[in-house]
Amino acid sequence: xxxxEPGKGSGNGQKDPWNKGSSQPPDLDEVFAxxxxxxxxxxxxxxxxxxxxGGSGSSFGGFGIVAIIVVMLxxxxxxxxxxxxxxxxxxxxxxxxxxxxxxxxxxxxxxxxERMYKVNVSSVRSVSNDGTMLTSDENIIAVAYSVQYxxxxxxxxxxxxxxxxxxxxxxxxxxxxxxxGANKLNFIIGTGRGAIGADTRALLQGMLDRYQTGIxxxxxxxxxxxxxxxxxxxxxxxxxxxxDRQSFINExxxxxxxxxxxxxxxxARILEEAQGYxxxxxxxxxxxxxxxxxxxxxxxxxxxxxxxRLYLDAIEGVFASNRKLLLDVSSxxxxxxxxxxxxxxxxxxxxxxxxxxxxxxxxxxxxxxxADNAARIRGREER
Numbered sequence: 468x469x470x471x472e473p474g475k476g477s478g479n480g481q482k483d484p485w486n487k488g489s490s491q492p493p494d495l496d497e498v499f500a501x502x503x504x505x506x507x508x509x510x511x512x513x514x515x516x517x518x519x520x521g522g523s524g525s526s527f528g529g530f531g532i533v534a535i536i537v538v539m540l541x542x543x544x545x546x547x548x549x550x551x552x553x554x555x556x557x558x559x560x561x562x563x564x565x566x567x568x569x570x571x572x573x574x575x576x577x578x579x580x581e582r583m584y585k586v587n588v589s590s591v592r593s594v595s596n597d598g599t600m601l602t603s604d605e606n607i608i609a610v611a612y613s614v615q616y617x618x619x620x621x622x623x624x625x626x627x628x629x630x631x632x633x634x635x636x637x638x639x640x641x642x643x644x645x646x647x648g649a650n651k652l653n654f655i656i657g658t659g660r661g662a663i664g665a666d667t668r669a670l671l672q673g674m675l676d677r678y679q680t681g682i683x684x685x686x687x688x689x690x691x692x693x694x695x696x697x698x699x700x701x702x703x704x705x706x707x708x709x710x711d712r713q714s715f716i717n718e719x720x721x722x723x724x725x726x727x728x729x730x731x732x733x734x735a736r737i738l739e740e741a742q743g744y745x746x747x748x749x750x751x752x753x754x755x756x757x758x759x760x761x762x763x764x765x766x767x768x769x770x771x772x773x774x775x776r777l778y779l780d781a782i783e784g785v786f787a788s789n790r791k792l793l794l795d796v797s798s799x800x801x802x803x804x805x806x807x808x809x810x811x812x813x814x815x816x817x818x819x820x821x822x823x824x825x826x827x828x829x830x831x832x833x834x835x836x837x838a839d840n841a842a843r844i845r846g847r848e849e850r
Contacts, residue, residue, distance in 0.1 A: 553589035586621035606652040611690030620681030642671040
């Protein structure tokens with residue numbers, strides 16, 4: 468049966484299934500009406516009942532409670548501050564810088580007396596940009612770059628410049644234009660990328676320090692270096708030619724590394740041979756000089772004997788390799804021939820054996836002529 472069906476057991480003649488013979492709860496409309504009256508009483512409204520003095524006291528008490536709650540919330544939200552390990556807090560008092568707050572739980576005067584600005588000083592931030600620039604040899608190139616930086620001075624980062632990241636971006640472009648304008652195209656696109664980045668980083672850091680931005684440059688990365696589309700084909704040909712040139716240089720260097728050691732080895736061998744020849748010739752000359760001095764001393768002591776000895780040595784040296792034989796036919800008896808010389812005597816014909824008895828007059832005359840020639844040679848030497 469419906470809950471509001473008339474029946475017995477309720478004061479208003481209705482049968483309520485939730486009310487088992489007890490008093491009826493207030494209506495929802497009445498509850499909301501009472502709540503509205505209380506709120507109006509707290510904020511100074513007229514509740515419609517009681518004296519005017521009691522209404523004023525109730526309004527003042529409600530406003531005080533609300534004010535206290537608001538003040539407590541204001542203090543709770545603006546006084547304590549939790550600063551992370553990677554952050555630093557910049558505290559200002561009526562807009563003027565006061566101090567730097569370290570990590571941890573910190574307290575300040577409530578806003579607007581003091582304010583705290585948190586700045587992350589540990590993270591590495593990045594700014595990227597690109598632009599068209601002119602080199603020193605009047606070539607136009609499109610350069611992309613990125614700058615990585617950290618905040619080292621939170622106060623300067625917040626208050627010395629209006630927009631630190633914009634200042635950083637403009638300063639980086641200006642520094643890169645200056646460095647690119649001082650170098651040639653082949654150096655920039657070739658081996659000079661590292662040098663360009665280092666020079667730009669140093670120049671940019673000097674500019675930011677003069678501006679007091681509180682920024683420290685961690686790295687300056689030079690990205691793609693490309694020519695404008697109108698000259699890209701010619702630019703690619705230049706790059707290909709430069710690569711070919713470098714390849715030829717490498718091949719020549721490899722050939723030089725192979726040939727030069729061999730040439731140095733040959734030069735060292737020739738020098739060693741020359742040193743050996745020098746030592747040999749010097750030793751022979753020294754020996755010859757010493758022998759000559761010994762012969763001179765012997766000649767000074769016994770001129771006749773030394774002269775004959777030198778003559779015989781000279782004649783022996785002259786006829787040592789001669790295939791002809793000179794025989795003393797004036798001696799008696801047979802003469803025996805023994806092939807004891809170092810020459811090739813196997814094919815040489817043996818001379819006839821002669822004695823003094825069968826020597827002809829012509830041979831005797833030849834022997835006398837030989838003796839006379841030897842005497843004349845000794846006479847010339849004596850003179």
